[in-house]
Amino acid sequence: MDCASDVSDQQGITGFTSLIDGQPTDPKTPTLSLSMAQSQGQTLVQPVLQLAPGSRRGWCDAVISVSLPAVQANGRVTLSQNAGVSWEQRWQEDTGRLPTVATLTSVVIDYSGRSPVTSISATGIVAKTFGPLVGYFNGTLSTQFGKGADHSLVPSVAIGVKWPPRGNHAVVADVVFAKGAPDVAELSYQFEGPFDLGIGPGVAMTLDGRRSVTAGIVIQKEF
Secondary structure: OOOOOHHHHHHOOOOOOOOOOOOOOOEOOOEEEEEEEEEOOEEEEEEEEEEEOOOOOOOOOEEEEEEOOOEEEOOOEEEOOEEEEEEEEEEEOOOOOOOEEEEEEEEEEEOOOOOOEEEEEEEEEEEEEEOOEEEEEEEEEEEEEOOOOOOOOEEEEEEEEEEOOOOOEEEEEEEEEEOOOOOEEEEEEEEEEOOOEEEEEEEEEEOOOOOOEEEEEEEEEEO
16 A cells, blocks of 8 residues: 555544544655643643654654654743654554554653653554544553652543544544543644645643633644
8 A cells, every 4th residue: 555545634633632643644754743732821832843754665654753842831931841752653554444553652751850750651543434534542551760750550541533534624522531630522623724734723621620621723834
């Protein structure tokens, strides 16, 4: 199969959401994503660089991402003291009978404290197109290493849908369940515009008694 397939267009997600779509970017084409979130008077801008390292099968199914220090604004503007790298690999493309199967492994180092803390997570991703919908399942295990870190293994699950799978406009809805944290419902919209530009505003709300709301937008550009 060609890496630049219709499946990537159908199942790719640009919106402000926790869902991971398991789809690669265009081979050897750098992509810059800016995720901007606003919650309780604080604004966070997270830049991420992505690249599919090759055009051959296997390499073009991979995506290497580098998360740069985020810009934080809460009365004053500062840079977060963390950075990360991740490797996403699509092992199986949706064939009609079998779903897309992918994995994501990420490492984030937080050096804001006296000793750096390393967070490691592994995510299994399943995506399947069902007529006018795409269904997603993400299962993640994460832990931390370092002095003062929480060394426990924390599971989380995200389940969601995208409608419609084709076209320049789509809506993504999902729910995230994580051990030790409130359940979160998310709703986002994505628009694929000209000049390889994607825009995806969205909101997330905790499903506990506080009903904390986070609003944000993702802007993605291929170069």
